Amino acid sequence: MSATKAFWEGVEHLFKKTFTLKHPYQKRELPDGYRGRHLLYLDRCTGCGICAWICPEKCITMVPVTNEKAYPQNPEKRFPQYWYVRCCFCHFCSDYCPTAALDYTKDYDLAEYEKELIIWSPERLSKVPDGYKGYRTKFHGWAGVDHVPSTKEQ
Amino acid sequence: MSTLDLNVGPQHPGSGHMRIIVRTDGDLIVHAIPDIGYVHRGCEKIAESRNIIKNIPMLERPNIADSSHLNWSYIQPIEDLQGVEVPERGRYIRTILCEINRIASHLYGMAIMAGIFSGHTTMYMFGFGDRELFLDLAEMLTGARMTFSFFVPGGVRRDLPKGFKEKLLETLAYLERRLPEIDRIFVSNPVFIERGRGVGVLRKEDAIRLGVVGPVLRGSGVRFDVRKDSPYGAYDRVDFEIPTFKDGDSLSRWLVRFEEIKQSISILMQAIRDIPDGPIARKSPIVIPKGEAIGRVESSRGEINHYIVGSGSDKPYRVKMNTGSFKNLLALPFLLKGARIGDMPIIYGSLDYWPVEADR
Amino acid sequence: MTDAPSAQEQSIATAVKEQLGSVVEEVRYDRKGRLSLVAHKETIREVAACLQRLGFDHTIAVSGADYLAEKRIEVVYFLSSYSRDDLKHLVLSLKVHLDREKPSLPTLTPIWESANLFEREAHEMFGVIFEGHPNLQKLLLQDNWDGPPPMRKDLTFPELA
């Protein structure tokens, strides 16, 4: 009797909707505010280095940018560079950023054949991914500049 | 009498990263010595060199299936020391995330025990499939699937997003339809019941003596749950039961998880109904004052405590993690002694042992 | 958050104090649901046996802490109860101060078996010797670890900033 019961359960599932995503062709819509890779607004970043201070993994280094454009808010042209094999995607850097120069994107596909290719320069970070609508608009209340000591250990 | 020593692991068709040295006589286990430490990463030492915010992602990594509870257990003593009160809405959001996480983690545990350790691939697919829906909910709220880093001293990082309530209720309704199906296929399945019943019996007095926690404890008939007995967050404002089973065998430990999912559904329903408006976080300093505190949080693998000694600067002087799996580890050699070697995977699976959490 | 102890906690504190008498100085109330007392190394067994009789039937944790400036190592037993309902919400920390050079104390594993693995860990991480422990072996560290116990404060690793 129970054998037929088990068989019936199997047959029932034949006619149910499949759960599998056909992954490379069919993608699930990620929610707003998904913590993927960062987006850097070069025209907002002041190069203060708070992101590099709060990063738990020392994944961020501040590097000079060598393009022709002038950034009045950042005369030294020092911007964060991410080494994504170290990044844990906690996005404390985005939350702490006092000028909202860092934002969340839904880009998670960062796999590479070589480890060196996973270093993201400021220019590469400033590229806007497809379908980006902008998430971080207001300052997050919990993090504050008053947490930052006057002498930053970088 | 001739005995045979077996080395099980660290690579074995279970969850891995643990070695059990088993001495067998025929197929009876004479004694078993667990050899852990394959994932010992020195969290406690690293935590002394980073400030309290930087420690949040690191100290939740030991158990990523259960990360919000570890996070809360780390934040709780810091808030005690700083004297920061979490706003009411923040407490409710924490409770909601923790219960979502508990359901996901229990589905994981059920899937691992029934799916991998006793070979019912169906349960593996059911458990992991339904778990995905709860990870989606958590992802909608926090922005990450498993490693939320969501609780900060003083509150939470984000408010509930738009449409979260509807999606939560929809998912809970789905799971409520789904649980009878799991019940039909597994709980009343003679094959599955025979694998678990009377296997690895931990009696009540042994459970108390060994100090086991979580579903292992409640499976042995001890009525203890930190959420009820020492309430934190919004757990004193919601109404729920503590499911206990008297037998103390592997099946009852599995069933405790199954029943706790039902209780978590009820807690989520009440929490999302009663959630008040207001601020989600209160500003807290980054300095951790001198003193010491211990937190108590009921994770899905049992009670976890972080013992924190403050240093007066932004770095803790000492962080000690006491996780559920480490406390349950003492029960493993006790249960394996005298069991059959074929029952070893079931006993190991029924503890829902998370090696990374035990090794830290 | 130093609020006053509840009547129940007060009564437990007095009961503990009464039982132990002159062996411990005082039972301190830290915060809600947290009591602590400091015991001496010589009398720790008596204190533990007495606390167990009172209903503290398991340790939820045993932790070590290295106070470099004060030249002592502290071992803390966190006790709680499953069998007595009025003790379930309570965590009693039983502290022992040890000499930093040669830290040793009699093991409490015969009294609380749940302390077994925690004591092994404290031995490994702080070098505390628990006299009479059934199995005081290496637990977490790698096989060829030959350095001093890693959680000692004077041991710093070059990588750690």
Add this chain to the structure above:
Amino acid sequence: MSADPQKESQNLSTSREVSAAPGIWVGSLRDLVERVARIGPLKQLINWSRIYSLWPVHLATACCGAEMGAMMSGRYDPERFGMQGAVGSMRQSDLLIIEGTVTKKMLKRVKVVWEQMPNPKYVIAMGDCACSGGLFHDSYSIINELEKALPIDVFVPGCPPRPEALLNAVIKLREKIRREEVYHR
């Protein structure tokens, strides 16, 4: 610990350089097979059969194993790519997914597993910890630069990587296998 895997792969590459006058077979049987395998369509056929039978070892080194489990489950279903769910025996597997941190204690065991796997074999370093040490990079007991011990084919950052990210890495690995020589390793 017998040979280190890098040395072993070097030995293989030196044995490949045996060459003889065209048309006369003087080498070993392996040499003959290598020559035949260079023929275009045959090479494609062999590589095609390889990319549809990537079986990973069931070796969870740390917490990324949870996401690996999620990838093996219903929603992402890697069996569409011919990837069987984690295999218990490394003798029957081709792919080693390093799931997270490798501690100094574990490295020895990872190498044992790696040496027992038959050629051709591939490694995916999953998660920050396997790639660079991640959050625990300054710990006293973990390996930061795993690529010195194992030849890693694909690095997947993320802490932990989403199952989709891992699946994309598998697709990337398949691309690599499709392009490479049959006796590459």
